[in-house]
Amino acid sequence: MIKKHIGNRLVGDMPKIGIRPIVDGRRGGIRESLEEVTMNMARAVAELLSSQLRHSNGLPVECVVADTCIGGVAEAAQTAAKFEREGVGVSISVTPSWCYPLETIDTHPTMPKAIWGFNGTERPGAVYLAAANSAHNQKGLPTFSIYGRDVQDMGDTTIPADVEEKLLRFAKAALAVATMKGKSYLSLGSVSMGIAGCIADEPFFQRYLGMRNEYVDMSEFVRRIERGIYDAEEFERALAWAKANCQPGQDVNSPHLKRSDEQKERDWETVVKMALIARDLMVGNPKLAEMGYGEEALGRNAIAAGFQGQRQWTDHFPTGDFMEAILSSSFDWNGIREPYILSTENDTLNAVTMLFGHLLTDAAQIFADVRTYWSPEAVKRVTGKQLEGRAAGGVIHLINSGPAALDGTGCMTKNGEPAMKPFWEIEEHEVEACLKATKWCPAVDFFRGGGFSTDFLTKGGMPVTMARINLIHGLGPVLQLAEGYTVDLPEDIHDALDKRTDPTWPTTWFVPNLTGTGAFRDVYSVMATWGSNHCALSYGHIGADLITLAAMLRIPVSMHNVSADRIFRPSLWSAFGTSDPESADYRACAQLGPLYG
Numbered sequence: 001m002i003k004k005h006i007g008n009r010l011v012g013d014m015p016k017i018g019i020r021p022i023v024d025g026r027r028g029g030i031r032e033s034l035e036e037v038t039m040n041m042a043r044a045v046a047e048l049l050s051s052q053l054r055h056s057n058g059l060p061v062e063c064v065v066a067d068t069c070i071g072g073v074a075e076a077a078q079t080a081a082k083f084e085r086e087g088v089g090v091s092i093s094v095t096p097s098w099c100y101p102l103e104t105i106d107t108h109p110t111m112p113k114a115i116w117g118f119n120g121t122e123r124p125g126a127v128y129l130a131a132a133n134s135a136h137n138q139k140g141l142p143t144f145s146i147y148g149r150d151v152q153d154m155g156d157t158t159i160p161a162d163v164e165e166k167l168l169r170f171a172k173a174a175l176a177v178a179t180m181k182g183k184s185y186l187s188l189g190s191v192s193m194g195i196a197g198c199i200a201d202e203p204f205f206q207r208y209l210g211m212r213n214e215y216v217d218m219s220e221f222v223r224r225i226e227r228g229i230y231d232a233e234e235f236e237r238a239l240a241w242a243k244a245n246c247q248p249g250q251d252v253n254s255p256h257l258k259r260s261d262e263q264k265e266r267d268w269e270t271v272v273k274m275a276l277i278a279r280d281l282m283v284g285n286p287k288l289a290e291m292g293y294g295e296e297a298l299g300r301n302a303i304a305a306g307f308q309g310q311r312q313w314t315d316h317f318p319t320g321d322f323m324e325a326i327l328s329s330s331f332d333w334n335g336i337r338e339p340y341i342l343s344t345e346n347d348t349l350n351a352v353t354m355l356f357g358h359l360l361t362d363a364a365q366i367f368a369d370v371r372t373y374w375s376p377e378a379v380k381r382v383t384g385k386q387l388e389g390r391a392a393g394g395v396i397h398l399i400n401s402g403p404a405a406l407d408g409t410g411c412m413t414k415n416g417e418p419a420m421k422p423f424w425e426i427e428e429h430e431v432e433a434c435l436k437a438t439k440w441c442p443a444v445d446f447f448r449g450g451g452f453s454t455d456f457l458t459k460g461g462m463p464v465t466m467a468r469i470n471l472i473h474g475l476g477p478v479l480q481l482a483e484g485y486t487v488d489l490p491e492d493i494h495d496a497l498d499k500r501t502d503p504t505w506p507t508t509w510f511v512p513n514l515t516g517t518g519a520f521r522d523v524y525s526v527m528a529t530w531g532s533n534h535c536a537l538s539y540g541h542i543g544a545d546l547i548t549l550a551a552m553l554r555i556p557v558s559m560h561n562v563s564a565d566r567i568f569r570p571s572l573w574s575a576f577g578t579s580d581p582e583s584a585d586y587r588a589c590a591q592l593g594p595l596y597g
C-alpha cells in the first residue's frame, strides 16, 4: 500500500485559529445570563472549523478558545496573551449580545479578523457587530463582518448555512495568510529569458506576504551532483521508480539533434538527482546531516520556489521539467504527499499565485503559458471543423513544459468527475492513472542540454480558476482571475492544434465563464486582458476565495468573473463606495497599504 505523508519539513508550528467570545461586561444578571450562550457560540465555531478544515500539509486545524468571555479590556489583553503563547494566527470574535466595542475588539495590527454577530433580537448581537465594525474601521484594522440573514432564537446553537459559508471562506484565506508569514521564497537561479515575473521583488514578498527571499545559484546543483550531496539510497529508489512509472514519449527532434540512448540514460540520472536536490534546497533533509552536511540539511524554509532553467542551465544540462513536474505533483517515489510549489523559469509571481491556489484548495496546481486564443473561425480554417458545446466561442491553449502537476491530467476524481484534490483524498489507483496518462518526451530544441518534458492532455469538464499576480509600477501587486472549465476537443481538432505548438508538452484547453461585459465579453477578451505570459490553474471555482485572500493582503483585483453575492471582503471596503466595488477595492487597498507595512 502506497504511503501517505502528513506534515512537511517547513519550520514552525501551523497557525491556530483563536476564538473570542465577547460579552456585555455588566455583572449582576446580564453578563451571567450571556456567559453560557456566548461560550457555546465560540465552541460551535471551533467545532465547525476544526472538523471542516485541514492544513494543506494534512495536519488538523486547531482552534483555541479564550479562557473566559471577554467583557472588557483586561480580558481582551488576557486573550491576546494566550493567543500569542498558543501560536494563533487568525482571530474570530463571536457574540449574541451588545458589548463595548473599543474595550473588547481585537487590536492586533496584522492578524486577519472576523466577527460573527448573532442575528437575534432578544439581545442585540448585530448592534455590537455594527459598532465593532465602525471601531475597527475608524482604527484602520479591517475586519470581516458576519451576520446571518435570518433571525435565530437566543439559545439556538446551530450555525446557519450562510454564516458557515462565510466563516469557512474567511478562515481558509486567513490560514493562508498566517501560513505564508515568515516562510521563504527560494530563487534557484535568477531571471529567465528576460521574464519580469522572475525578478524577486523583495518589498512585495516582505510587505504584502510577510515572507523573505532566498537565492541559490544554479551552480549549487552541479556541486551537489558532482560531490554526491543527496541521499544515495533515495536516489536509487527514485530512479527505479522513474524507470518503472515514467513512460517514454515521442522524440520529435530531427536526427542530428536526437540524443543517444546512453545520453538519455545519463539524463534520467541527472533529472532525478535535480528533483532530490531542489527539494532538499527548499525544505532540508536530515539525511544530509548524517552524511556530514549539516548546513545543507537545514534547507531554506521555502514554502515556494522557482527554477530559472532557461537558458544558462538548459543550454548545457538537462531541463528541469522532471524536477518541476514531480515536485509540483501530489506524489513521488516516497508515496502520496503535499505538492511542493515550484515554478518554472523562476517566475516568482506565478509561484505566489500557485501558492495562493494551493493554500486555498490544498490541491496541486497547473502552471502554464497562456499560449494561444483559438477562435472558432481560426479552428475552422486550419481543421475544417466547427468548435462545439462549451468550446463554441473559442478556447485558450494553456501549455508549458515544466511544473504542470501530473494531477493536472484530470485522472483523479471527485464524485466520479475529473478533479484535483488534497493529497489525503488521493488513492493509489489515481496516482497510477495520472502516470499512465503522462508521457515523458525527450526535450525539444529549446533545451540543448536534453532532459524530458511531460506530455499529457487535461481531461475536460473540470471546474477551474485561472489566476495571476502582476506587479505594476506605481500601483504594486494586482490579482486577476477567470473561473471557467477545462474542455475536451474532438481528437482530430486537438491533434491538429497541438502539433502546431510543442506536442511534447502538457495541454489544457480552457474556456472562461463569460459575463458579456469588460474583460469577460468573450474568450478572446479574457486572453487579450491577461497580464503576462503565465497563469496558475487551480481546481474548482475559487475566485471568491482568492478575492477574500487578496483583500486580507491588500492586493486589488483587476479582473474577475465572480458574482457579487459570493464576494466577501472586510466591511471597511464598502466605505470606499458600493456601486462600483472594483474601484472601491483599489481605493481601500491603497489607503490601507500592504498588510505588513
Ligand SMILES: C[C@H](O)[C@@H](O)[C@@H](O)C(=O)CO
Binding pocket: 310, 345, 369, 400, 446, 533
Ligand atoms: C521553451 C521556451 O523558451 C518556452 O519556455 C517559452 O516560450 C516560455 O515558456 C516563456 O514563458
Ligand SMILES: [Mn+2]
Binding pocket: 345, 368, 369, 400, 533, 534
Ligand atoms: Mn513559460
